[in-house]
Amino acid sequence: MKRVSRRALLKTTAAGLAAAAIGGKAFAGASYDPGATDKEIRIGQFGPLSGPVSSFGVLANAMDAYFRMLNERGGVNGRTIKFINYDDAYSPPKSVEAVRRLIEGDEVLFISGAMGTPGNIAVQKYMNARKVPQLFLAAAASKLSDPAANPWTMVGGTTYEIEGAVIGRYIASTSPGAKVGLLYQNDDAGKATLSGLKNGLGARTSQIVSELNYSVSDPTIDSQIVQMKMAGADVVFLITIPRMASQALRKMAALDWRPQVFLGAGNASTRATLQPAGFENAQGVLAFVTRKDPGNPLWTEAPDMKEYMAFLDRYVPNADRADDLYAIGYTVAATTAHVIGQCGDQLTRANVLHQAANLRNFAAPLLIPGITLNTTPNDYVPIKQFQLMRFKGEAYEKVGELLNAG
Template identity: 50%
Template sequence: MSFVTRRLAAFSTALIVLAASGSSAPAQKKYDPGVTDTEIKIGNIMPYSGPASAYGVIGRTEAAYFRKINAEGGINGRKINFISYDDAYSPPKAVEQARKLVESDEVLLIFDPLGTPSNTAIQKYMNAKKVPQLFVSSGATKWNDPQNFPWTMGWQPNYQSEARIYARYILTNKPNAKIGVLYQNDDYGKDYLKGLKDGLGDKAASMIVAADAYDVAETTVDSHVVKMKSLNADVFVDVATPKFAAQAIREMAEIGWKPLHILNSVATSIGAVIKPAGFQNAQGIISVAYLMDPLDPTWKDDPGMKAFDEFLANYFPEGNRADSLLVTGYNEGQTLVQVLKQCGDNLTRENVMKQAANLKKFRTTNLLPGITINTSPIDFAPIKQVRLRRFEGQTWVLFGPLLSSEVGG
């Protein structure tokens, strides 16, 4: 055998050995802070106290859901360590808690932090640190801006589009309306107001007779409601969080004001808002939905609702089934679990965002029929459709077709 032949034979043998060893080698694991072979550390910020404390149940539901996931073996063998802090719906406190989660607790990501003001306060920090601010619990339009904030993604339908849907409803059903708008004096409230004005178009200036902002530090919004009645408004667009929405419903009944009442979707929980305000006072309220309401008999035999009830029985028995915010937390948790499953063993922050931006026709168990979650590298708005609903008796009743909840939709 010649020298050249021997060299070729040796080279061929080496290639065969390399190929064999490469085919049997496991895929390399890639971890960022917060991840080990047995754990994924997830951070969260919720208003467990303060003026928006009704939303705290979302965080408690998520904690229970992750206990369920852990009991079932975790995600690819890793258990979720869910660290949730209270910010009392205070932006400075949210900044403090975000820094603690990222720099002290070293979480992989911050999941479902609640509130437009709080998330606005931490958005630049999270993006500078390149830590996912994932599935923000707020419908502000600003969370869908992957070009400028590639580490921030929303989850629920956006506020401006929801308000445009209300504008179309008003123009169709009460084209000569006098509209009174109550809104929270921050980016959350202003987002809804912009959407309403955009939807009304040229008629906005003449139709809106009052646009009153309330501050979260106020104890009551009663004076704002009285003012709108005095201006003879016959449509009330109520952009308020649960505490203030319940106050407005009660005050309207006390002063005998009966306009067409449109209530933003973030304050429609029967358990947290409607029941405390009085069922008799809430008749005919219009809103939108994208998730099944546990008290709607339509879903009594739905497999997704049965799974939700089983989850409550086994992992969150103290949860109030009448509070639809539990369904929100339960479905948001499912979305995060799907992203982490897609990550496999590549649990880097960069891959988390890559997988979050690659959700295709994904359905959590309680989305309304026909609604799916879809994202892409240029689309950070997971849920884009809703249905109108009206409060009748002691439950919400859906009506009309699926409507687009996209700005420009």
């Protein structure tokens, strides 16, 4: 074996440090897990770029564009962000394939903004076994924000159960004699919201006169709407994806049936739900929301909305400005960047999780004024406030003050 003198070793070490300094900033005392270096942080995501809800795929486009913007500005704490996302076609088995590829192949530091409740539940056990953060999910089942059972998994906003409970309490307090009709998607997301709604209704669950479901692959829900009308419902809560909510509003109009319709955060979009339904068929619809609708003149002059529109102009010029799915991706990416920034040079998976679980009144861009993100190690639900909105003309208007969970 060739011997190396101490002087030669020192010279070699010095040359290596000099080369590192030329190639990028050196971070003394930095700590890294797979997916992070002095120069780069790799973040993974999966979602439906194809399939029955492929329109949701623009969320990933917005996240990618946001990180490109950050990289042009020097990245986060001197490191660029490499965003890697894969299509799962809203199919849980494909979600599992995508996650294994991200963790074992691409070696991302963590996953952020993954889209869809079924897919995220399918990969949750694997993510927690590998101790890889699964953060700010575009999904809202409470089992995806249960730190006691799955400490590496966290939703990005509220949970279906909390949202359903808030809506249930509102219906119980404002329409005590209502006959309630429910249409929910027959999956984890729909069932979770339904459970929350019944908890919120409390003793008034006896006023549910029609409780129907559908599958995401069903071509139409016309028969369910007819059944709800025949049951005499005068208040209807649509726990559906936007396409089905649009169908429901059109069918109600065709039947000349005008119940009070409630929508949740997932299907209240003016662009994705109400416009296809026809604005004339959506008048008076009530929605519980947490984010600003980019197509609503109510928010046009808000500083964060102006920044968002300028972002779209430069980084996603072909985006539909009224599609709030881009806005959701923008908010998720901004929250992700905030957490990375809080990590400093300690880019371990444990520290990423620690920072995500200790958010304090973080006013993420495009949230309704007064709503902030808050988490603790024992509470992984960042949002517990809602703004009630009523659709009038071609836009929503605010109704009252913020409503709080619990």
